[in-house]
């Protein structure tokens with residue numbers, strides 16, 4: 394993996410609604426996707442993973458509003474553009490060509506009355522107007538082969554394919570124009586465990602071959618550890634830890650990361666006692682003061698209930714960042730909060 398960035402998110406804030414009824418779903422997100430890497434995003438339901446994917450691609454449905462920050466895409470040939478400043482026309486050209494998405498339940502978004510051939514060639518017709526019909530068909534067959542489906546399934550309708558095959562077709566479609574970035578939000582959640590791993594292995598092979606970068610979102614951290622180079626962990630709309638996948642697995646620093654790792658059985662590596670995380674994630678309208686995780690954290694102490702810890706590097710030059718008072722010294726000493734020892 395090279396350290397060259399392809400997508401840089403800085404200070405991103407997203408609200409749902411405005412005024413008194415508005416709630417903040419993403420807070421000061423700083424995140425970099427490097428060229429050729431798989432960046433995994435983990436966190437319990439409601440932590441803001443999908444909101445981040447939708448905001449970055451400007452597909453945030455109302456009442457979602459981006460209230461601050463920027464998202465720069467660094468073109469492979471040089472130069473960068475702010476996705477948040479793109480016009481709708483620029484965005485249409487950008488999506489599919491340079492960045493594509495596979496969203497939750499994508500396999501159900503295939504049109505039931507059109508064949509796989511027509512759905513794959515539609516993308517090519519829209520974005521490659523110079524391509525002849527025979528070239529489009531050849532490319533559609535090639536794409537199906539890429540995801541391990543025989544080209545004779547081009548004539549099939551979605552209902553004639555298994556869930557795993559439909560999901561592969563969606564991945565083929567996402568790769569049709571050879572984008573630089575693919576964002577996958579829970580791409581395999583609806584499938585059984587064996588099928589999930591088959592698809593993700595295929596995706597890892599394709600990434601080696603075509604060298605695109607991936608943002609891979611799932612609440613299943615054991616899948617992320619297996620398939621990501623780096624992992625960012627979200628809680629209450631913030632990133633609370635980010636580091637290399639192996640590092641997070643071996644030595645999670647944030648008590649929330651540790652809790653998440655203890656919530657899923659790992660297929661490989663040392664056994665870990667499965668304990669889960671007590672309590673439930675906070676509501677956006679009643680976010681606890683200080684570190685949002687402190688009411689559920691067995692290690693909470695003095696500053697945790699009072700000050701939000703910044704995402705900082707606990708060791709020089711390791712590329713790991715954690716937002717936790719166990720690893721950062723508070724700027725202003727805080728007396729212990731009542732009820733927190």
Ligand SMILES: Nc1ncnc2c1ncn2[C@@H]1O[C@H](COP(=O)(O)OP(=O)(O)OP(=O)(O)O)[C@@H](O)[C@H]1O
Nearest residue numbers: 409418437438439440441442443444445455456677
């Ligand atoms: N349309 C909306 N209006 C108000 N709040 C919303 C809306 N959509 C999402 N939210 C809130 O934003 C927060 C982040 O949601 P988001 O879907 O991004 O989380 P997630 O981590 O992707 O969860 P999941 O794994 O369940 O998809 C949640 O608290 C959710 O309730």
